[in-house]
Amino acid sequence: MISLKHVSKSFDGGRTFAVNDVSYDVREGETLVLLGSSGCGKTTLLKLTNRLLESTSGTIEVDGQDIALQDSITLRRRIGYVFQGIGLFPHMTVEENVAMVPRLLGWPAKKRRERAHELLETVGLDPKTYAHRFPEELSGGQQQRVGVGRALAADPAYLLMDEPFGALDALTRDTLQQELLSLKERLNKTIVFVTHDIFEALALGDRIAVLHAGRLEQIGTREEILKKPATQFVRELFAKPARQLAAFGGML
Amino acid sequence: MAGDSWIAFLSERLPELWLRTGEHLMLTGISTGMAILLGIPLGICAARIWWLRGPLTGSVGILQTIPSLAMLAILLALLQKIGAIPAIIALTLYALLPIVRNTLTGLEGVSPPVLEAARGIGMTPRQRLWLVEFPLSMPVIVAGVRTAAVVSVGIATLSAFIGAGGLGQFINRGLALSNTNLILLGAIPAAVLALIVDGSIAASQWGLRRRRSRGSRFRAAIDRCLRPVALLLPVALIIAGCFAYFSTSTASSNPAWGPPADDGRTVRIGTKNFTEQLILGELMAQLIEARTDLRVERRFNLGGTMICHGAFKSGGIDLYAEYTGTALTAILKQSVIVDPGRAHETVAREYRQRFAAEWLRAFGFNNTYAITVRKPDATFRNLRTISDLIAISGTLRAGFTAEFSERPDGYPGLRRAYGLQFREVRDLDPALMYQAIANREVDVISAFATDGRIAAFDLQPLRDDRGFFPPYQAAPVIRTEVLQAHPELREVFELLAGRLDDATMRRLNFEVDVKKRRPGDVAHEFLESRGFLEREK
Numbered sequence: 001m002i003s004l005k006h007v008s009k010s011f012d013g014g015r016t017f018a019v020n021d022v023s024y025d026v027r028e029g030e031t032l033v034l035l036g037s038s039g040c041g042k043t044t045l046l047k048l049t050n051r052l053l054e055s056t057s058g059t060i061e062v063d064g065q066d067i068a069l070q071d072s073i074t075l076r077r078r079i080g081y082v083f084q085g086i087g088l089f090p091h092m093t094v095e096e097n098v099a100m101v102p103r104l105l106g107w108p109a110k111k112r113r114e115r116a117h118e119l120l121e122t123v124g125l126d127p128k129t130y131a132h133r134f135p136e137e138l139s140g141g142q143q144q145r146v147g148v149g150r151a152l153a154a155d156p157a158y159l160l161m162d163e164p165f166g167a168l169d170a171l172t173r174d175t176l177q178q179e180l181l182s183l184k185e186r187l188n189k190t191i192v193f194v195t196h197d198i199f200e201a202l203a204l205g206d207r208i209a210v211l212h213a214g215r216l217e218q219i220g221t222r223e224e225i226l227k228k229p230a231t232q233f234v235r236e237l238f239a240k241p242a243r244q245l246a247a248f249g250g251m252l
Numbered sequence: 253m254a255g256d257s258w259i260a261f262l263s264e265r266l267p268e269l270w271l272r273t274g275e276h277l278m279l280t281g282i283s284t285g286m287a288i289l290l291g292i293p294l295g296i297c298a299a300r301i302w303w304l305r306g307p308l309t310g311s312v313g314i315l316q317t318i319p320s321l322a323m324l325a326i327l328l329a330l331l332q333k334i335g336a337i338p339a340i341i342a343l344t345l346y347a348l349l350p351i352v353r354n355t356l357t358g359l360e361g362v363s364p365p366v367l368e369a370a371r372g373i374g375m376t377p378r379q380r381l382w383l384v385e386f387p388l389s390m391p392v393i394v395a396g397v398r399t400a401a402v403v404s405v406g407i408a409t410l411s412a413f414i415g416a417g418g419l420g421q422f423i424n425r426g427l428a429l430s431n432t433n434l435i436l437l438g439a440i441p442a443a444v445l446a447l448i449v450d451g452s453i454a455a456s457q458w459g460l461r462r463r464r465s466r467g468s469r470f471r472a473a474i475d476r477c478l479r480p481v482a483l484l485l486p487v488a489l490i491i492a493g494c495f496a497y498f499s500t501s502t503a504s505s506n507p508a509w510g511p512p513a514d515d516g517r518t519v520r521i522g523t524k525n526f527t528e529q530l531i532l533g534e535l536m537a538q539l540i541e542a543r544t545d546l547r548v549e550r551r552f553n554l555g556g557t558m559i560c561h562g563a564f565k566s567g568g569i570d571l572y573a574e575y576t577g578t579a580l581t582a583i584l585k586q587s588v589i590v591d592p593g594r595a596h597e598t599v600a601r602e603y604r605q606r607f608a609a610e611w612l613r614a615f616g617f618n619n620t621y622a623i624t625v626r627k628p629d630a631t632f633r634n635l636r637t638i639s640d641l642i643a644i645s646g647t648l649r650a651g652f653t654a655e656f657s658e659r660p661d662g663y664p665g666l667r668r669a670y671g672l673q674f675r676e677v678r679d680l681d682p683a684l685m686y687q688a689i690a691n692r693e694v695d696v697i698s699a700f701a702t703d704g705r706i707a708a709f710d711l712q713p714l715r716d717d718r719g720f721f722p723p724y725q726a727a728p729v730i731r732t733e734v735l736q737a738h739p740e741l742r743e744v745f746e747l748l749a750g751r752l753d754d755a756t757m758r759r760l761n762f763e764v765d766v767k768k769r770r771p772g773d774v775a776h777e778f779l780e781s782r783g784f785l786e787r788e789k
Contacts, residue, residue, distance in 0.1 A: 052372055076374030087369025091387045100383075101373050150373065 002026040002049060002158065002192065007058035009044055014056070018044045020214040021058070026158075031184060031191040032219075033205030035198065041214040042194045043084070046160050049192065050079045062158070077101055080151030080159040080189075084166060086143050088135040094120070094146050095131040101154040119149040122187075124179060141172035148180075152187070159191045165200070177203055198241050210234050261433055271500040273441055275417035277493025279336065280404045280449065281486075283343030287400055291348045292393065295355020296381070309353060316349040320410045321555065328414055328559060332566035334551065339411030339418075346407055347400035354396025358389025394457045398450055405446040409438065413525070413555030415563065419445070424553045428525045430683040431768055452485040459483030516737065517545070522569030523552040524560050526682045527764045527771065528619060528702060528726075528757065532573040534775035535748060536728060542785040543744050556655060557582055564729065565607055571730035571741075574611075575619060577722035579603070579729075581661035588661060592618065592723040603729065610735050612742060613749035614727040617702050617757040621656060621721050622713035623666070624699035626689060630712035637717035638670055641696070650674040651694030653682045661722055662698065669720040686711070702754055704762025726752075747784050 002025070009019040019041040026032045034042040047053040049060060051072040060067050067075055088097050096103075098119050099112040107115070117127035123145040135143055144164055151159055165173040177200060184191065195201055201208050202222050209219040210233070218230035229235040262269075291312075298308045318326070323345070327338035362385050370384045412420030422438030425431070459482030519540060523533035530552055537548040551569050554560045561583055563569045576595040580586050584602050589595040592614075600611040623638050635641065641648070656662035657679055666672060674696065680688055685697045686705040699706055699713060701724075706713060728745050735741055752760075756778075763774045779785050 050372065052368070073374050073376055076372060081369075081372040083365060083369050083372060085365030085368070087365040087372075089366060089369070089384060104374055104379065 001028055001061075001063065002190070003061045003064075004045075004049075005059050005061075007045070007048060007060060008056050009041070009048060009053060010056045017056075017214045019048065019055075022211075022214075022216045023058075024209055024216060024219050026190055026192055029188055029190055030206040031193055031204055033201040033208045034192065034194045034211060035196070035201040035205075035208050036211035037196055039213075040211040042196075042211050043162055045211075046162050046192060046194050049160060050076050050081060052076075077105060077154060078156055078158070080154075080156040082144070082147050082151045082159070082161040082164040084162040084164070086140075086147045086164075086167075088143055088146055088150070090135050093132050093134055094125070094138070095127075097135065097146055098149040098153055100150060105154055115153060116149075119152055120146075122152070122183070123149045125149070139172075140168050141176060144168065144176065148183075152189075157190060159189045161191060161193045163194055163196070166195070166197075173200075180204065198238065210237065258433075262437075265437060267500050269422075269437065269441065270496045272417060272419050272421055272438070273445065274493045274495070274497030274500065276405070276408055276419045276442065276445060277490060278497060279339060279343060279408045279411060279416060279418050280401060280445075281490035281493060283340045283408075284347050284397065284401045284404050286340070286344045287347030287351050287404075288397060290344070291351030291396075291400075292355050294348070295352045295393075296359065298352065298356045299359040305356070309356065312349045312352050315345045320346070320407050321413065324410065324414050324555075325559065325562075328562045332562075334415040334554065334559070334563040334566070334568035336411075336416045338414055339408070339416030342411070343404045343407055347404050350396040350399040350403070351393070352396075354392050354399075355389070358392030358396075359385050361392060362388045390460065391457065394453065394460070398453045401449045401453060402446050405442060405449055409442050412553060414559055415522070415551045415554055415568070421553065424525055424555075425530075427681055427683045428530060428553060429527055429764055429768070429771070430687070449486075449489065452489050455482040455485045459485075518547045518549055519571065519734065519738070519741070520549040520551055520569045522554050522560055522563055522572040524557060524572075525553045525555055526700075527704075527761050528700065529573060530771040531760050531764060531775055532615070532726060534772045535779065536571070536573070536745065538772075538775055538779055539744050539747065539784060540741065542779070544738070544740050546738060546741075564609070564731070567731070570734040571728055573615070573726050574729045575724040575726050576611075576614070577620065577661055577724035578659075580722060582655075582659050585660075588720070588722040590719055590722065592725055595723050596725060596727065604732070608732045610730050610732050612728040612730065612745045614725040615748055615752040615757075616725075616750040617752050617754045618723050618725055619700050619702040619757070620716070620724045621662065622699045622701040622706070623716070624689070624697050624706060624711045624713045625695060626692075627710045627712040629695065630714075635712070635714060637715045638666075638672075638720075639717050640714065641672060642670055645672045645674050648674050648695040649676040649678070649693075650696040650698075651678045651680040651685050651688050652698040653685060654679045656698040666720055669718055702757040702761055704758050704760075704765045707758070708762060708766040751782070 004025075005023050007019060007022050008017050010017045022041075022045065024032070034045060036042045044053060048055050049062075051067060054068075062075070062079070089100070092100070095113065095116045098116040102112045102115055117131060120127040120130060125142060125145055130138070130142070135146070138146065147164065165176050168176065181204065193204055205222065207219060207221050208225055210217040210225065212233050218225060218234050225234060226238060229238065294308060294312070298305045320342070323342045324338060327342055328334060331338050331341075366384060366388070367380070370380045375383065408418050409420035409423055411418055412424045419438040419442045422434050426434030426436075426438065459479040521533050521537050523529035533550065533552050537550055540546055540548050551563070554563055554569075557578055560569075560572055564572060576592070576599050577588070579599040580589060580595060584599065586598070589598055596611065596614060603609045603611055623641070625635055629635065633644065652663055657677065658664070663677065678694060680694070680697075685699070686703070686709050688694050689697045689711065690709040699711065701713060705711075730741065760774055760778060763769050764771050
């Protein structure tokens with residue numbers, strides 16, 4: 001379980017807060033979607049969780065232990081991270097990219113390779129075809145599959161995903177979303193997924209946390225949020241796409 | 253020069269060409285290697301520590317702006333050493349800028365998402381550097397190394413000025429003897445070498461790059477074999493340089509970096525960089541070789557009085573021929589002494605006290621500066637003495653050697669003594685000065701009285717009617733320590749004392765400067781004709 005208690009983060013010495021007194025728990029095996037527009041603090045929350053950033057105040061616990069007291073390098077190797085910019089290493093093959101965390105953990109070469117090939121199968125890339133390609137030889141969707149594979153390589157209990165499908169076209173995004181759902185079923189990971197896309201949030205999230213200007217507006221299942229919006233902001237956030245959808249349905 | 257004589261010239265010089273190329277490659281290779289070992293960590297520091305960036309890039313930039321010859325002279329003064337070590341240090345300092353700067357640029361150019369990913373998956377700072385930042389900035393860093401290596405090949409030609417050998421030795425000698433073939437023998441291989449060095453590093457970069465080879469399986473197989481070969485090309489080049497050096501370096505070929513001559517049986521002779529000095533150096537060297545059991549190491553063509561004197565003072569050379577007037581004014585900073593005998597006594601006394609060195613008896617000639625004009629001009633305008641120039645000096649262009657322009661016994665003093673004010677004063681290489689006046693590019697030069705080219709170019713030296721120039725009697729100057737260890741040297745040089753009058757010296761210079769013969773051959777012929785080479789039983 002990942003547990004945030006009164007977490008705040010300021011980048012300017014306390015004048016403004018990117019994250020302001022946020023508390024939530026990510027339960028074992030669930031997918032929590034952090035939803036909000038850009039600048040709402042959702043990516044900051046993700047980075048605080050694996051100590052790419054340090055919180056200004058509050059505590060974050062992973063498996064009941066305060067991460068501030070842990071070695072950040074070890075912590076990061078235990079938590080899979082899929083990056084918004086994908087961030088594959090361009091000078092390494094697909095196989096080497098996927099096998100990077102096992103390499104950092106000192107696995108023997110043979111085991112690393114087996115693991116990489118297994119993961120490429122998992123994310124839907126044929127190892128025979130793709131293992132020895134370089135990232136620039138892949139499409140955007142294929143690159144992000146490798147990115148997911150890399151995050152899963154050391155079989156972490158937690159997966160942090162920062163708008164992983166944001167840069168992809170709608171069709172590819174839809175495919176990858178479906179695959180992520182089935183992957184979740186099979187692998188039983190606890191996932192924190194950041195997005196600004198309401199439909200993505202509704203499709204993927206067991207629960208959704210709505211963020212606005214650094215504050216947590218509401219956290220709950222999609223039914224709770226749609227039926228009982230806690231604030232004006234949440235109501236309006238979902239009202240507009242609902243109207244659009246209705247209009248779109250009318251055209252059909 | 254006709255084709256077959258070029259071939260003859262080349263085949264005669266080939267062994268030395270190998271030797272100098274080897275020296276050149278080793279100078280370049282060692283200094284570039286050191287600059288890599290030093291520059292890449294400095295570049296990393298500059299990229300990591302923000303407050304170091306400005307000072308670091310600034311100071312390597314300043315190093316780059318120091319003129320090469322000045323850098324060599326400064327290092328000579330600091331290290332009190334001539335030869336390969338100051339040259340390598342100078343080359344290393346020059347090579348630093350492109351390497352430091354490109355390392356910094358390369359590291360800063362790694363894309364932020366990739367860096368964030370490296371951090372986010374749990375790489376330590378060191379792992380990030382080795383696994384991600386370094387490989388990704390490698391092309392930029394290697395480009396810096398290429399620049400550094402090519403620049404080094406070029407600047408290494410100057411290290412011959414401080415006796416570090418290399419292809420610059422030919423260029424230096426060619427300039428000293430105004431021998432175009434010699435200059436080209438140094439310049440062309442140096443240019444070719446620069447291309448080869450650049451190409452080899454480019455090849456090595458290709459060998460380093462990891463890309464799946466597209467195309468056929470056959471092509472991929474060839475690539476796989478070629479890459480390691482390409483990777484090692486620069487190393488192979490340096491090994492080839494060492495091989496060329498060691499296979500051709502024998503005592504007779506005078507390698508610049510011979511083993512240190514501390515065996516007590518070797519005398520190191522230096523010369524400045526003009527014809528007369530080279531002939532005097534050869535005369536002394538060949539006499540020692542013929543009449544004693546000592547070996548001679550020739551460290552000729554050191555760039556000018558100050559470098560020669562610096563080398564002498566620091567023990568880099570044991571003896572060389574100096575001129576009394578030069579020693580008195582330029583080195584001891586004393587005023588002019590007109591009487592030749594008293595001048596010799598004075599410098600001998602001062603040298604014994606200050607530099608633990610002995611002046612032996614003078615060779616006989618007086619190589620004074622001679623303010624010289626074209627003979628037709630002298631006739632037409634009725635010029636016989638320097639005073640005759642005073643009235644017309646405002647219309648004349650002067651070409652002086654750089655040394656003459658600065659020395660107190662040169663133009664600054666001359667101007668005061670005679671009240672001369674030339675329309676234009678240009679610094680010219682000693683070797684080019686005569687050609688320049690013959691071509692009417694200048695009208696007055698600071699010739700050397702014993703120079704064979706005065707006659708050859710139909711020039712007229714003017715009499716120093718106010719007695720401004722001190723006597724410039726040339727004599728062997730030797731370190732006292734060496735003379736005491738080998739007292740027989742005094743006897744040997746006694747043979748030459750007073751035997752080289754102005755006319756003789758001018759004739760010997762003429763043989764080399766105008767007839768393009770080798771200083772060694774001319775010296776040998778002279779010594780043999782006087783019977784100096786037969787060893788008394």
